[in-house]
Each structure stands twice: as structure tokens, then as C-alpha cells.
Amino acid sequence: MPAPKKNGLQTVWFQSPPVIISTATIVGGKEGQGPLGQTFDKVLEDNYYGEKSWEKAEQRMLEEAMQMAIERAGLQPQNVDFMLGGDLLNQIISASFTARNLGIPYLGLYGACATMYEGLALGAMLIDGGFADKVLVGVSSHFATAERQFRYPTEQGVQRPLYASWTVTGAAAAILAREGNGPVVTHATIGRAIDFGQGDPQNMGAVMAPAAADTIARHLADTQRSPDYYDLIVTGDLGTYGRELAETLLRQKGYEVGGRLYDCGVMIYSPEQDPHAGGSGCACSGVVTCGYLIKQLKAGCIKRFLGVATGALFSQCSFQQGETIPAIAHAVVVEGR
């Protein structure tokens, strides 16, 4: 039995791989009409979700997804040891207000659009380390709350460049457990913040591709695996152009991943939906992982995948003060069982 972490490596592995015993996903109408629409548990008819603000709608989605994951695992909130959650809103209010309503001991995370995988990685470490039996992980994002916070007032209807992505409206949640039925998390690779000097908050693909390539290459080197060990290598929200750039960067590092490199942001919308570069946001990798990918594993269509969520680490303030945009990517290996 190997030690869980060898000195100097970025990848940890789990001696008793934690089990994803339940997942839940809620998405907006646009996501429900996309190619993966059938794999989500609930589709909103109205992006306000009956609330007075988009922010309240986002929080409600996250809370419902988390409750659904808890119920599907046959649990009550008081049976869950920790809630790990985050979102894109300032001071992660969607997650914090959900934590208030659920009453589970709460660890707030901020990994930008990589937060779901930061949570899965940390949750698996808490369980395999012996500190928890059940961990709830969840994230949310909402097109309208993100657009007005990071870019322009939503009502202004600014024309978006073709390399811009579309923030996914949705929430995803999963219960990780020490024992149970479901796919298992076998490895996690925690990313470094990588900055190639890109500064355009519309062009997230170019910002995040170097971080994705860095984490994937590090994971493959640490585990001494080749890309074809995985049925799929799935990045979070690089979009069309970012995915191509990541493939090129990986080739420069000696890894040919072409045919098996997918991106949740590309998968979630069809070109006819005019999402430009693709989907983004915490919920993008969240709902595609907890919806489509887990279903693919359970159905036996794939045996294992390397999920690599990507996040851009900037704020409106850092952008206005002339900073470039660092990015991060966290990877998790999920295997069917």
C-alpha cells in the first residue's frame, strides 16, 4: 500500500477511495435545452426561480441541489460531517446562506470555476484521512449574477466577443462517503496558480488553458500514467479555443491527448444555442460531472475519467487595477465500480 502522498508530488492518492454515493443537479432553461439536458435532475423554467433577485435564485438552486443529494443518500443534514461549498459571488454568499439553512459544519471554499473539484479533492482527503464519514460538496453559478458582477449590467446587453463564454446557470452537489455504492475518487491533483500574462476577462479560454495543461501534465507525471489510461480527460470550462490551446500546450509537454480531451463548457451547449466559446462558471464542471459524467460511469459507458476543473483568479477590482489574470486547475480521478 503506497503512502498517500510522496514528497514533492502534487498528486495525492487515496488508500480507501471515497465513494460518491449521491449527486444532484439543477440547471437553467438554456442548459436544459442543451445536448446534456436529459442528464440533469431539474430544469428551471424561470431564471428568477420565483425569487426577487437572481442572487436569491442562485442560492435557492444550491440549497435544493444539496438537499436533493442528502436525501438521495438516505441521510439527514445532521448525518453529514462537513459541507464544502463555494460560488463565484463576492464573499461566496450562495454557499454561506445555504450553510446557514442546512446547519452542517461548513468550510467555505473559493477556487473560482474550479471550486467543485477543490471540494471533491478536499472532501476525499477529509474522509480518507479519517476525519469524516460523509462530506457534502456543492457549487453554484448563475449567468445573470456573474455577468453583472464581473462584466457589465446584465440589462445593458453588451455585445460579447466570440471568444467569450456563457456562465452556466445551475447548481451541483455530491455526497462523498467512506463506504457505499457508487463511483470512487482515487486521486486528486491540486493545481498551482499559473499566469501567462493574459488580462482580458472575456477571454477565459486563453487564461485557463495553461493552468489546465500544467495540472494534467503534473498528474500524468506523478502517477506515471499515459493519457490513454483514461477514457476521458475532461476540463471544466476552457471552451472551444481554450481546449485547443490546452491540447497544444500538452503536446509541447510531450502528451498527446487529442481524441480524449473534452471540455464541459463545450459539451453543455450546442452550437445552435450560440454560446460563443462555450459554458463557464462553477456550475459548468459541477453539473456536467454530477450529471452526465457520473451517469456515464454508472452505465458502464466509461470506466474512469480525469476531471480537471479550471478557474480564473481575478476580481473586477484586480482587473480595473491593471492586473493580469492567473488561473488554476484542480484534477480528480473518478472510477466506476
Next chain:
Amino acid sequence: MPAPKKNGLQTVWFQSPPVIISTATIVGGKEGQGPLGQTFDKVLEDNYYGEKSWEKAEQRMLEEAMQMAIERAGLQPQNVDFMLGGDLLNQIISASFTARNLGIPYLGLYGACATMYEGLALGAMLIDGGFADKVLVGVSSHFATAERQFRYPTEQGVQRPLYASWTVTGAAAAILAREGNGPVVTHATIGRAIDFGQGDPQNMGAVMAPAAADTIARHLADTQRSPDYYDLIVTGDLGTYGRELAETLLRQKGYEVGGRLYDCGVMIYSPEQDPHAGGSGCACSGVVTCGYLIKQLKAGCIKRFLGVATGALFSQCSFQQGETIPAIAHAVVVEGR
């Protein structure tokens, strides 16, 4: 040897308690002139710290504190397995830009003003769980960046009520290690988000005292210890009125903590400095813990303390949309050795 966590408890304990092998603190001029001024490693003469913005100054403080902690431990950044960091700024840009410059695998946290203790708790779990040998934990806050983000433009000079706190300008960092010399982290109690319906973002003491009392009572019940087991029980930034309220709430729960309940926010300024209710911000519990408290342990003046950092989980947006303010408190036991 007990299991690290018993089912249903909020407290985890460490089989091989991780060691705080180094700490570093940087503070602003006001904090340097306070009663604990001599316990900090560096005092800024200028709150811009030679930078063009307060935000850049805050990020520089955090980076310097983290580098100082790494050097004092006799390490290089590449010897550190994970960096756990956060701050109060939208999308925690101080921590994320520091992570970019240090290049250490990075897990971004948001626990409001409780972030230092969220980091110490998680860092200790990652080490005791076998996933890391060295973890860097750090936080920052800055009066001017917090004031303009959460309340009013700093230049406006709004009159502050007497129950308002003063955000500490500073940064704190610590290296946790599997082995080495220094105080050890023996237990951690992760808090729940508690909301008593308070909605005034100036009155943080009233917001956070219920969360502090909840976590302290839970910790004492989980460990079956009485308050006098600890030389000090030190909350993060409740301030004068919040500390009194926490004492009252704990009495209602059956715990008399009076003489040993201190608050970092009360300790860091003298009444002559006119801080109103006291200090607050991520750096408040951060610098008092990594400065004064650790020095007290090392000097043998105290044997152990229960640190209980407190955080208010709100944003400008949630306040404007009429939400009340939930709060959280995370506790860590540190013992001299």
C-alpha cells in the same frame, strides 16, 4: 489511540498533532502602536506600502508574511505541499495573487474573518491525514480595502457607531509540519453558520457572538473538557460588546468562561487608540495568534489555548438585498511543547 473523529461530533483530533514550525506577521502602523506591537515581526510605516493601491499593498503584505514564514522554517516554496489562504476581498485576490507568485499548489478558502483558523484546521487535517508534510497557511486584511468594499468610500470619512469595529491592517502566516519544533495543533472544531437575525454590518459583535458561543460549547462538549482546561479561550474579533454577549450566551449553555475569555479584537488596540468596539478582519485573529499567542506558548507563559476565530458571512449585495448576517466560528487547540 482514539479514532480522529467520532460520529456526530463537530470536533476532530489529531493522532500525531501537526507542529507550527514557524509564523510571521506584518501589521499597519496603528496595530504596531497597540499593546501587542512588540509581538509583530514588521510594522508598516505607510498603509500603501509603496504600492499604487491599498489592494496591492494588502497583497504585498500577505506575500511577504508567507515568504517570511517559509524562510524561517528553513524551506523554499517548492518544499511546501499546499498553500491554504484567503482574505476578505472579492474573489480573495490577495491570496490568489500571492499563490501565483509563490507557485505552491493552492487551495483558496473563504471563511470571512475566521479564515486563518479554517486554514489551520484544514492544514492540520491534511498533514495528520497523510497528504502533506508541510502546509503554508496565511490570511490578510487591510482597513482601507475592507472599508471601501463593505461599507463606504474610505475618503468619505463616515462617522462610525461605537459598536463598529476597526479592520486590522496586517497579514499572518504559519507553516504547519508533520515534525519539528514548536507548538502543536491537537484539535479542531469546525463551526456551523449561525444566524440570530442581526442585519447591521457595522455591529459585527452581535452578529458573531452566537457563532462563537456555539462552537466553544460544542468543542467543550465534544472533548468533555471544562473551560478551565485552557489557560485562555481567545475569540477572533467579537470586540468589547460581542465578547460580553458570548460570555452571556455561554453561561446560558452552562459554561462559565468569564476570566479566561479574551478577544483578539479587544487585545490588539488600546482604548486610547479609539478603535471603538475593537479590531476585526482576517488579520485580527491571524496576527494575534501568529504573533502574541504563539510567543506566549513558546515562552511558557501559557500551556495551551483554544483559539476561536469568528467570521460574518455577508456581502454588500446580500446586505442590500435585505438579508440578515449569518456568522461562523472555527476553533483550534494549540498547545506548547
